[in-house]
Amino acid sequence: MSWLSSSQGVVLTAYHPSGKDQAVGGNHGKVGEEATPSRKYGQYTMNQEVTKVSEKPPYDRSSSQDSLDELSMEDYWTELENIKKSSENRQDQEVVVVKEPDEGELEEEWLKEAGLSNLFGESAGDPQESMVFLSTLTRTQAAAVQKRVETVSQTLRKKNKQYQIPDVRDIFAQQTESKEKAPDGTESQSVRTNENKYQGKDDQASSLVVGEKELIPLVPEEAPASETDINLEVSFAEQAVNQKESSKEKPQKSRGDDAPLLNFRLPKDKTGTTKIGDLAPQDMKKVCHLALIELTALYDVLGVELKQQKAVKIKTKDSGLFCIPLTLLLEQDQRKVPGTRIPLIFQKLISRIEEGGLETEGLLRIPGAAIRIKNLCQELEAKFYEGTFNWESVKQHDAASLLKLFIRELPQPLLSVEYLKAFQAVQNLPTKRQQLQALNLLVILLPDANRDTLKALLEFLQRVIDNRDKNKMTTMNVAMVMAPNLFMCHALGLKCSEQREFVMAAGTANIMHLLIKYQKLLWTIPKFIVNQVRKQNTENHKKDKKAMKKLLKKMAYDREKYEKQDKSTNDADIPQGVIRVQAPHLSKVSMAIQLTEELKASDVLARFLSQESGIAQTLKKGEVFLYEIGGNIGERCLDEDTYMKDLYQLNPNAEWVIKSKPS
Numbered sequence: 229m230s231w232l233s234s235s236q237g238v239v240l241t242a243y244h245p246s247g248k249d250q251a252v253g254g255n256h257g258k259v260g261e262e263a264t265p266s267r268k269y270g271q272y273t274m275n276q277e278v279t280k281v282s283e284k285p286p287y288d289r290s291s292s293q294d295s296l297d298e299l300s301m302e303d304y305w306t307e308l309e310n311i312k313k314s315s316e317n318r319q320d321q322e323v324v325v326v327k328e329p330d331e332g333e334l335e336e337e338w339l340k341e342a343g344l345s346n347l348f349g350e351s352a353g354d355p356q357e358s359m360v361f362l363s364t365l366t367r368t369q370a371a372a373v374q375k376r377v378e379t380v381s382q383t384l385r386k387k388n389k390q391y392q393i394p395d396v397r398d399i400f401a402q403q404t405e406s407k408e409k410a411p412d413g414t415e416s417q418s419v420r421t422n423e424n425k426y427q428g429k430d431d432q433a434s435s436l437v438v439g440e441k442e443l444i445p446l447v448p449e450e451a452p453a454s455e456t457d458i459n460l461e462v463s464f465a466e467q468a469v470n471q472k473e474s475s476k477e478k479p480q481k482s483r484g485d486d487a488p489l490l491n492f493r494l495p496k497d498k499t500g501t502t503k504i505g506d507l508a509p510q511d512m513k514k515v516c517h518l519a520l521i522e523l524t525a526l527y528d529v530l531g532v533e534l535k536q537q538k539a540v541k542i543k544t545k546d547s548g549l550f551c552i553p554l555t556l557l558l559e560q561d562q563r564k565v566p567g568t569r570i571p572l573i574f575q576k577l578i579s580r581i582e583e584g585g586l587e588t589e590g591l592l593r594i595p596g597a598a599i600r601i602k603n604l605c606q607e608l609e610a611k612f613y614e615g616t617f618n619w620e621s622v623k624q625h626d627a628a629s630l631l632k633l634f635i636r637e638l639p640q641p642l643l644s645v646e647y648l649k650a651f652q653a654v655q656n657l658p659t660k661r662q663q664l665q666a667l668n669l670l671v672i673l674l675p676d677a678n679r680d681t682l683k684a685l686l687e688f689l690q691r692v693i694d695n696r697d698k699n700k701m702t703t704m705n706v707a708m709v710m711a712p713n714l715f716m717c718h719a720l721g722l723k724c725s726e727q728r729e730f731v732m733a734a735g736t737a738n739i740m741h742l743l744i745k746y747q748k749l750l751w752t753i754p755k756f757i758v759n760q761v762r763k764q765n766t767e768n769h770k771k772d773k774k775a776m777k778k779l780l781k782k783m784a785y786d787r788e789k790y791e792k793q794d795k796s797t798n799d800a801d802i803p804q805g806v807i808r809v810q811a812p813h814l815s816k817v818s819m820a821i822q823l824t825e826e827l828k829a830s831d832v833l834a835r836f837l838s839q840e841s842g843i844a845q846t847l848k849k850g851e852v853f854l855y856e857i858g859g860n861i862g863e864r865c866l867d868e869d870t871y872m873k874d875l876y877q878l879n880p881n882a883e884w885v886i887k888s889k890p891s
Contacts, residue, residue: 303593303708304733310595311636311712314629332383334536335376338524343517347377360767364760365521368465372525456661457495460754464665465525472529492664494749499878500829500870502753504672504679505889507761508862514761515753516673522757523650523669532656535649544639548609549573551637554677564613569680573612576619577631578688584624586691587698592709596626604630632713635685642685642714643670644678652715654742655735664746667739671750686747693744707740714740762860762879769860807876809854811836811886823873829854830868836886857883865889 339345343361365373459467494501507515527534545552547560554571561568581591595601604626611617622630635642643651647670654670657663671679689706696702701709715736743750805823809832816839821832832854856864859881866875876882 303705304737307709307712314598332380335379338376342520360764364763366463366466368469368525368529369521372521372528455491455493458492461756463756465529468526468529497755498871498874500866502758504751506865511761511862514764515757518757518760519669519672530657532653537645537649549612550605553639558677570684577627580619580622580627581624586695588624589700591692591699591701592628594625596629600626601629636713642678642682644674647673654739663742667742668750686744689744703741703744707737711737711740766860807884809884815840823876825873827872829866829870852886852888855885857885
């Protein structure tokens, strides 16, 4: 592989031993079987057209690219070659023909996943059932829903289905009045003004160009970079619209070669940052519905096609360690170790690598011998659960190869069949900020098993990178090595040209780079989505309250008496500016605490833990958390830096409870 360069950008070229437009899907079959000789390695698909590179352009390396590691892409192609070699004696799993969905089918599936299936089909009912949900949507989210509803409605009419099909004008009648308003009711102009503080800077970052396709470059860790906040208070799609509008008014400056590279961070939120796992299941379900709608709206605004793949059925083994579905593997593991959330073999392989020391040079990059890996696989399948496997015989590089093999041979990819193409499409988003926003939403949308396993993998990869001075594995190197293992999917493999393969290689490696570098940011639930959930809960409480009042009236209760009782239960004889915190599992089970401007959740925990004995206090640190329960949220675990007075003002009817986090 070589780097050819010009003042117009950097072009990736590479030599491959086989012909141009051959299929490049990885071989993922059973151990010991022969591979189809015509197959090449590393299948990738793309949704966009790629501009052809003109012949013999006058290349000259751009100074903005001097920091790029020339060997970084070499690591990618070398990893693909290693995958091919390790698969030479393996046969693909049963070929799966992915049926093209009928017109409107994907949109129907989309509406179901967004929690809006009652808007169409046999289950269609009164659209008012979804009005509470729809009333919390932003203008871009509402437009995304409306577009899908219209497509489904037209499709059903064409098929002469006798379904009750709502008119989208009726569904979104209430949206038009608040079209120019943000989720919290503020005018979009103020949203735009607020967002201008965060927008524009990342557009100055230097870019990697393949043909005329621009990609965010991989940045060496030692390169100086300025920091900028990711705005989680305003819808990502709304931010994209505002940026487009502001760029029309003020043309953006051209990308400067010497522009500073950016690092992104989360600004401090006085009401507390919400991480995945902090919310109760009923609220998390609403978060997922909103995340899907928001992701779709963001892609719509930016003109990127979001193709959601329907889950495909693949004939797989029903037991074992490799080549079996993640959920099935976890079911096996949970019979051995109840509560297991990450596959035991996955955990053991990581611990074996770490036992050998993370300072080993070329860790993850240098493969184990193919025959030895094959034999280890067979032995693990037979002895792992019996506990008779000799882990001392597994060399460090063999364990790393087995880890990558495990990820690569999952029947459904770790990034999920449904969203793998959406992950790939992240490379087509114009700015690094928007790529991070899309990845944030995609991580939220992953099934729990996939998300938990991905998190464990990324945390391990970061520990490898932390030892880069000794092991020579920077974030770039690790991203290049791991990208083919996460983004290859034999079930979705289609033929693609070498040019497309190059673009996909650079794009997926950059996505991998972002996943590793910004993993803490990506596991955060945006505040605007949490606020939408709060608004939904508030509206549902009002609806329930009205229904209860009607019921009480029918039962001849004194309505005025009920309202007084309801008010008194909310007040609970607690003075203004004081909250009562419950801790049923601690020796001090309850405490009234005066709210101050500086009081944090960590201070509340400290007061309770100081009442415990020395031994108990040591045991409780990091094991118990302060929870916000009820009011406009189901249940939310608070981070230590939450300012209690600010949160109390946001949710005055909540109860405050100290307890441990469920496993």
